[in-house]
């Protein structure tokens with residue numbers, strides 16, 4: 001994957017029709033239309049690990065519209081690896097939607113499992129069963145999390161000046177946020193905008209940090225540089241309303257940036273709200289990390305202007 005495409009762009013966003021708010025955007029969405037943004041960051045070292053262990057392929061997990069599943073399918077095709085995707089929902093098939101069809105077209109073997117079975121995906125006994133059943137496959141956890149995922153995400157800020165006062169990014173598992181804080185300038189405040197409702201994101205990141213640092217004091221130091229925002233405003237994962245859709249259309253009309261309604265649209269919305277309420281200012285050095293994920297916008301095709 002060519003991460004040179006992932007340039008930094010200065011964006012000027014009009015607030016209330018006159019005032020201009022300026023900041024930088026790290027365009028990881030340009031890395032690849034499918035293996036987009038943080039999904040490549042998280043997969044890069046997993047793919048190397050699979051090759052290093054001389055595995056024939058990668059086995060991983062995802063929901064019906066998973067950005068991670070489709071990114072894995074294409075990354076494996078490019079790397080000459082086979083791929084197996086365990087999909088949540090035994091009622092589904094490769095024809096159920098565009099994401100699953102594309103996974104299948106990239107050569108991924110899809111195995112549809114019940115929600116009860118899917119819930120076991122991180123249990124040691126279940127992993128042992130998988131290892132026995134698919135001995136030549138390297139297992140990547142849902143969302144590409146884990147040590148390799150965190151290492152890969154540490155590259156994002158290293159491709160920037162890394163001198164920001166504030167960095168904004170969207171979060172699902174918190175893997176990307178962990179890699180970002182571990183590689184950030186100590187004076188940078190990281191605003192982690194969760195795509196989910198609930199207060200658990202800081203716990204996720206704390207847990208990932210501990211597994212990377214083995215030191216509680218260091219973990220607390222990194223955590224103190226982070227602000228966690230959960231999705232109270234829109235109601236949780238995949239919840240989308242007209243305010244958000246109109247906002248995404250406005251951002252596209254005025255900046256040409258394409259945001260998806262699940263992750264980056266909500267994170268960008270938070271940045272603009274924080275500007276309006278004075279939490280960040282135009283004179284601050286601000287970076288928004290565009291984590292990609294546009295294929296996840298397909299479900300709102302008829303409402304989003306950038307599809308027209």
Ligand SMILES: *Cc1c(COP(=O)(O)O)cnc(C)c1O
Nearest residue numbers: 171172173174176263291292293
């Ligand atoms: C998957 C995804 C995320 C979540 O990343 P985590 O590392 O799991 O927190 C954020 N943004 C986009 C666009 C994604 O596809």
